[in-house]
Each structure stands twice: as C-alpha cells, then as structure tokens.
Amino acid sequence: MRHSYLDSFSNLDSPIHRLEARAKIILFFALVVVCVTTPAKAYPAFAGYLLVLLVLLFLSRLPLKHVFKRALVVVPFVLMVAAFIPFLKTGVIGGGYNLGGMTISQSGLLVLWNVVVKSSVGVLSMILLSSTTPFDGLLKGFERLKVPHIFTTIAAFMYRYSFVLVDEAMRMKQARDSRNFKGRWIWDAKVIGHMIGNLFMRSYERGERVYLAMLARGYDGRSRTLEGERISTADVFFVITVMTLVVLVRILGSRGMFL
Amino acid sequence: MHIPDGFLDAKTLITTAVVSAGAVGYGIKRANEKLGERQVPLMGVTAAFIFAAQMLNFPVAGGTSGHFLGAVLAAVLLGPWAACLIMAVVLVVQCLGFADGGLTALGANVFNMGVVGGILCYYIFVVLKKALPRTRSSFLSAVAVTSWFSVILASAVCAIELAVSGTSPLGVVLPAMVGVHALIGIGEAIITTVVVAVVLSTRPALVGSYDLPIIPHPAGGETQ
Numbered sequence: 001m002r003h004s005y006l007d008s009f010s011n012l013d014s015p016i017h018r019l020e021a022r023a024k025i026i027l028f029f030a031l032v033v034v035c036v037t038t039p040a041k042a043y044p045a046f047a048g049y050l051l052v053l054l055v056l057l058f059l060s061r062l063p064l065k066h067v068f069k070r071a072l073v074v075v076p077f078v079l080m081v082a083a084f085i086p087f088l089k090t091g092v093i094g095g096g097y098n099l100g101g102m103t104i105s106q107s108g109l110l111v112l113w114n115v116v117v118k119s120s121v122g123v124l125s126m127i128l129l130s131s132t133t134p135f136d137g138l139l140k141g142f143e144r145l146k147v148p149h150i151f152t153t154i155a156a157f158m159y160r161y162s163f164v165l166v167d168e169a170m171r172m173k174q175a176r177d178s179r180n181f182k183g184r185w186i187w188d189a190k191v192i193g194h195m196i197g198n199l200f201m202r203s204y205e206r207g208e209r210v211y212l213a214m215l216a217r218g219y220d221g222r223s224r225t226l227e228g229e230r231i232s233t234a235d236v237f238f239v240i241t242v243m244t245l246v247v248l249v250r251i252l253g254s255r256g257m258f259l
Numbered sequence: 260m261h262i263p264d265g266f267l268d269a270k271t272l273i274t275t276a277v278v279s280a281g282a283v284g285y286g287i288k289r290a291n292e293k294l295g296e297r298q299v300p301l302m303g304v305t306a307a308f309i310f311a312a313q314m315l316n317f318p319v320a321g322g323t324s325g326h327f328l329g330a331v332l333a334a335v336l337l338g339p340w341a342a343c344l345i346m347a348v349v350l351v352v353q354c355l356g357f358a359d360g361g362l363t364a365l366g367a368n369v370f371n372m373g374v375v376g377g378i379l380c381y382y383i384f385v386v387l388k389k390a391l392p393r394t395r396s397s398f399l400s401a402v403a404v405t406s407w408f409s410v411i412l413a414s415a416v417c418a419i420e421l422a423v424s425g426t427s428p429l430g431v432v433l434p435a436m437v438g439v440h441a442l443i444g445i446g447e448a449i450i451t452t453v454v455v456a457v458v459l460s461t462r463p464a465l466v467g468s469y470d471l472p473i474i475p476h477p478a479g480g481e482t483q
Contacts, residue, residue, distance in 0.1 A: 207300055207303070
C-alpha cells in the first residue's frame with residue numbers, strides 16, 4: 001500500500017538537499033526561534049522571513065503542491081483562534097471593525113495575524129527540513145548535535161516499524177470497511193478498540209522477534225555506521241549567511257526601517 | 260491538540276519546555292538504568308504503534324472525528340516515565356515530519372500529552388485502582404475513567420496555555436475545548452479499555468500495572 005511519508009521528496013537533488021543535515025537543522029530551528037520571538041507588529045520582518053523561506057523553497061525544487069498540502073495542518077488551530085477572536089475584548093482602543101453585529105478589536109486582529117504568520121513560518125520551515133533530508137540523515141544529524149542516544153534510537157525504530165504498522169492498520173481498515181462498517185457514532189469506537197488491540201499485540205510480538213533477531217546478530221545497543229559526511233566549509237558559510245540575513249531582517253524589521 | 264508555532268508566548272513556552280525536558284530526561288535515565296538497551300526496541304515499536312493507531316480516526320458525531328491519544332495506554336502497559344518518553348518521540352517525529360505541532364511549542368505539546376496525559380494521569384489511575392475493589396472489571400473501569408479524563412485534562416491544560424499567552428480568552432476557550440474533548444474522551448476511553456482487555460486476555464503479563472493474580476481463561480479467548 002502507498003502512504004505519503006515523513007520524508008517524501010527527500011531523495012531529490014538540489015543545493016538544499018545537498019546541505020549537511022546538521023547545517024539544515026541549525027538553520028531551520030534558528031529561523032523558527034527568531035521568527036517566534038519577533039514582536040507581532042514588526043510586519044516587514046515577517047515579510048522578510050517568508051521571502052527567505054520562499055527563496056529556499058525555490059532552491060529546493062520541491063513541488064509546491066506537496067508543500068501547500070502539508071502546510072494545511074495548521075488550519076484547524078488557526079480557525080479555532082479566529083472563532084474566539086470576537087470574545088477577546090482586552091484593550092478595544094478604537095479602529096475596530098464591525099461585522100454583522102460582532103465587533104472585532106484591533107488587538108484581536110493583531111493576535112490572529114501573529115498566530116497565522118508565525119505558524120506559517122514554522123510549518124514551512126519544518127516541511128522544508130523534512131522534505132529535503134532523508135529521515136535517517138536527520139537522526140544522524142541530531143545524534144551529532146548531542147541529542148541523547150536512546151531518544152534517536154527509539155525514533156529510528158519507530159520510523160522503521162511505522163511503515164509495517166501503518167500497512168497493517170490500513171489492511172485492517174480495508175477489511176473492516178469491506179465488511180460494511182459505517183462508523184458514525186461514538187459507540188462504534190469499540191470496533192476500533194478491537195482493531196487497535198490486535199494491532200498492539202501484533203506489533204509487540206514483532207518487536208520481541210526483532211529484538212531477539214538483533215541480539216542474535218550481535219546487537220549491543222549501538223548501531224554502527226561508517227564515519228559519515230563532515231560538515232563542509234561551504235555549508236557553514238551558507239548557514240552563517242542565511243542566519244545573518246534573518247537576524248538583520250529581524251533587527252531592521254522591528255525598528256520599521258526595513259525596505 | 261498539537262499546538263503550532265506562534266500560539267504561545269515566551270513564558271509559557273519556556274516553563275512547559277523546562278518541565279517536559281526534565282520529565283523526558285528522567286524517563287531516559289530510568290530507561291537506561293532499568294532495562295538497559297533491552298527496552299529500546301520495545302519502546303520504538305510501541306511508539307510506531309501509537310503513531311499508526313493515531314491514523315485511525317474515529318467518528319465523534321455528525322462528521323467530526325477524533326483520534327486516539329494513547330498516553331494512558333502506554334502508561335498502563337509500560338509505566339509512566341516510558342510513556343512520557345514515547346509520547347515525546349511521537350510528538351517530535353510528528354513535528355519534524357508532518358509539521359504537526361510547532362517546533363517551539365514542542366515543550367508545551369509534550370507537557371500536555373506526555374507529562375499531563377501520561378505521568379499525571381498514571382498516578383490518578385493508581386489512586387483510582389487502589390480505591391476500587393481488586394477485580395479485573397474494576398481495573399478496566401479505572402483504565403476507562405483515567406483515559407477519558409486524560410483527554411479532558413490535556414485539552415484543559417492546552418486551553419489554559421492559550422489563555423495565559425493571550426491568544427484566546429479563557430472563559431470561552433476552556434469550556435469549548437473541554438466540551439469537545441469530553442466527547443472525544445469517550446472514544447479514547449472505549450479504545451483504551453478494549454485494547455487493555457484484549458492484551459489482558461491474550462498476554463496478561465504485558466500489562467505492567469496489572470497486579471491481580473492471572474488466571475488463564477479456559478477457552479483461551481477473550482473474556483467479557
């Protein structure tokens with residue numbers, strides 16, 4: 001069965017794909033942190049971040065449709081905040097809008113803008129990172145950045161087995177749907193409980209078998225790989241350039257001197 | 260319930276991140292001490308399991324759907340600290356791979372679903388289990404109540420975080436979130452209880468928190 005997976009399109013070739021994993025992790029993490037800590041009123045700064053991301057996106061040659069579809073993940077949360085904006089009455093200092101009996105204060109709109117723009121930058125950065133780096137490369141990058149070994153190992157196992165388990169789950173779903181399951185109400189959750197119980201037993205027993213097989217092959221808690229790629233001067237230079245640009249955008253944008 | 264970037268302010272982000280990092284760090288230490296590397300493949304497969312199970316949406320009512328959280332299930336099976344660690348791995352992978360949940364909000368998301376949903380709810384479960392008579396059905400009732408409550412508690416904490424950050428007013432967001440999740444929680448409770456019942460009837464020794472004498476069922480099948 002096919003599933004669109006975590007690191008789809010990470011096998012393409014582009015300048016962004018070729019960057020070392022550590023460089024990309026640092027770059028995108030820093031970009032998100034700088035953006036989130038920017039005051040909401042620094043409008044030009046956000047335009048600058050989005051521009052940087054768009055240039056990176058263009059360089060990465062990722063299909064726009066894929067990026068856009070992934071980015072829709074934030075929509076429900078944004079809608080929820082948007083729905084509550086009219087109730088946010090703090091500091092109605094004029095300049096509000098009147099929409100069919102509901103007043104929306106300017107500070108409420110500012111909250112909405114803040115949420116929309118920051119979550120967009122966050123989502124775009126993460127999509128760019130995961131779509132340009134194969135998952136095991138990403139984990140190796142984290143390991144070299146001193147993330148606890150046990151954490152990356154659990155994540156590696158999880159990634160490896162998620163394909164098997166998702167396949168198993170999808171097969172069960174297909175079997176269930178072909179037997180005319182029309183889950184519409186909450187008490188139908190019992191059927192899903194049985195499916196998930198079954199899934200757990202199967203995955204647990206698979207985990208045991210895998211562990212024994214690994215022990216038989218000399219597993220001692222470490223997965224050894226050949227000495228991997230070293231971070232090149234060009235990568236360091238690229239990261240430093242983009243970061244300087246982003247920090248400049250933030251400083252100038254916050255002062256309103258940008259553009 | 261995966262909070263994206265930009266929804267929380269600095270003080271909320273830092274506070275929740277510090278607490279979550281502490282809990283996950285302690286979980287890593289315990290996992291290293293207790294069973295060494297032996298538990299790692301098991302935890303990885305459990306994480307993959309929660310990841311896959313979260314893809315099976317269940318209907319709530321009239322078109323909306325919720326999905327399984329799994330924190331209480333992981334805690335009942337593997338203990339609270341391992342559950343928190345597993346939830347953290349799942350959330351990190353969802354954040355990096357699907358952009359589901361923001362990078363800077365990761366601390367808050369791990370806090371809601373790992374620390375509150377896993378660790379805190381495990382101890383609520385332990386208290387509940389002690390208060391009830393020592394039977395299989397009351398064990399399962401404690402699982403049901405705790406898993407229902409875990410979803411509500413996690414959503415309430417999420418609402419409070421949004422309100423403290425000035426993103427949504429508490430008076431509206433709290434009742435709305437808790438109201439919706441009281442319903443989603445019923446689904447969570449049914450699923451968690453059925454899963455625990457299935458595991459208890461097939462391989463009871465796997466339910467780490469089950470402390471009643473295990474009597475093999477004559478038919479070998481599921482006991483109702």
